[in-house]
Amino acid sequence: MTSPSTSGSCCSSDGSCGSATAADGQGVGVTTVYKVSGMTCGHCEGAVSKEISALDGVTAVKAVAASGEVTVTSGAPLEEEAVRAAVDEAGYELVGTA
Numbered sequence: 001m002t003s004p005s006t007s008g009s010c011c012s013s014d015g016s017c018g019s020a021t022a023a024d025g026q027g028v029g030v031t032t033v034y035k036v037s038g039m040t041c042g043h044c045e046g047a048v049s050k051e052i053s054a055l056d057g058v059t060a061v062k063a064v065a066a067s068g069e070v071t072v073t074s075g076a077p078l079e080e081e082a083v084r085a086a087v088d089e090a091g092y093e094l095v096g097t098a
Contacts, residue, residue: 029059031073035095036087039065044092051086069098 036048045063052061052072060073070087072078080094087094 029073029075030077031071032078033098034070034072034083034087035068035098036063036070036092037068037095038092039063039068041065047090048087048092051090052083055082055086068095 039045039048042065045065048063048070049061052058052063052070055074055078057075057078058072059075061070063070072083080097084094
């Protein structure tokens, strides 16, 4: 039986975080940081995250209103126009990549 601290944990024994496949950055997807204007609060972050998360291939989204940055992880590069449409649907404006 494997110990819970190594099996299913995001942190490895060397203190780095991520799964074994994610640690080397190979085959785990693409992370892109976008600048979005108009986000001012947690509700804004949630609205933007919800719309971008609905795009095909998106595996993670983290929006930060204070910086206006939205970090998106996806299985393959996303079309900027698809991201722009999702941000527009949420009621905000995609400025571009950070």
